[in-house]
Amino acid sequence: MPKHLYIETVGCQMNVLDSEMVVADLRKRGYELARDLAAADVILFNTCSVREQAENKTYSALGRLRSFKKQHPEKIIGVMGCMAQKDQQLVFNRAPYVDLVVGPGQLARIPDLIDEVTAGKGQQMAVSMGRKDGPIAEIKRSHETFDPLRDPTMRPTPFQAYLRIQIGCDKFCTYCIVPMTRGPEQGRPPEQILAEARVLADQGCKEITLIGQTVNSYKHTSGGKTTRLSDLLHALHEIDGIQRLKFVTNFPKDMTDDLLVAVRDLPKCSSYLHVPAQSGSNDVLARMKRGYTVEDYREMFGRIKATIPAAAVTSDFIVGFSGETDDDFQKTYDLVAECRFKNSFIFKYSERPGTKGAELYADDIPFEVKNRRNNDLLELQNRISEQDSQRFLGQRVEVLVEGASDRAKTRGEDAGDIIQLTGRTNDDRIVVFDGNPRLIGEIIPIAIYDVSPHTLFGAVVTQEVGCDSGLPLQIA
């Protein structure tokens, strides 16, 4: 009888990819995926620690399993990912019925640890070394990942995949827990990355998104030769079957000209660049220890636009960081108004124990002020995003069709000859349109007739819509 696994994932692309790897590993050992907790033998939570709210949600979900575990003591409950690495024994203290705690650098051990629990050996914990726990080479090894295991059935779509090129982070922004949970920055060897990309292409994958915390800082040196992200993009561009290449997240100071030129010159490269600014105030940036000023950010932004005029640039901002004054916030607001990002992710500062920020600075901005700044910035960004979308009205865009739209799924309208579909342009714009489900996985032209801040609405270009409709055939 196969065993069943239920896995819940929150957080960033790294976590989505980690879950894919764990599922692939357990499938090799005979596990099948369960749709709900009741049908599962093993229940895993892949967790995030970036903000307190994400952790609270996981602990609440665990709390709801207390009586379930009493009724089904044979079911194995595991906590994996960044919260497992950060809280370690605390997870067992808060939820004593949890069987496994596994950090993101130890995921390859999950199948064996499950066997240990099944064999009656009690709770199991596998975490990586802390940043000061020994020689750097040993710390790095303890954070290694096991990426070659790819499982197309675990991806949101089989024709899109994340490919990790870098693990960890050495930037140590004072607000951020990631350097502690994911360990030192390490670029994967280019041969490994290319081999994995070929496996993905053979599996029918058309779009690869390279991921790393500061993906554009990627470097790997061996035999006296250093490979940069731009070199990788050139090599990946040669792989047949791969039609789109994206990469996230970029660090402003490492946005070098060779990379921008590669994006400009390689047709498969997406001109979507996520480059978080975090704040528009030099005082706040200095306290965040981001390593650049707002003038540096503007200079970098100018270089992006000069090299790739059509680039879709997006950003992240934290509002209400320690000591942020109204004047500081106004500077952030002004930066958003000036750069006119395609969109921005805006977060209220959440103090993270274990970071320099928590040690050095008080979390002194009242919740109402954080909330107001969050709403004001969001309102500005939405207005900009809507205006930015307007220019696509009447244009034709190339869309990779991802599947049924959320509306079609929630209304149960996702079966039939013609359903509402969703897809993305190469610069990461969401497009919704009606079409036949057999278009899923194809890259097709769509004529845009309506827009909202974050979505373009269109129709499949056919003889009736498109060339003959008088719409200009400009590809965005």
Ligand code: SAM
């Ligand atoms: N490495 C990426 C970078 O440097 O832009 C992002 C990593 S982080 C997981 C994603 C975003 O979460 C950050 O860009 C930041 O805006 C936000 N973030 C990180 N720590 C935070 C905190 N303590 N409170 C609120 N937002 C936070």
Ligand code: SF4
């Ligand atoms: Fe966190 Fe800064 Fe590293 Fe991004 S660059 S993961 S925000 S420490």
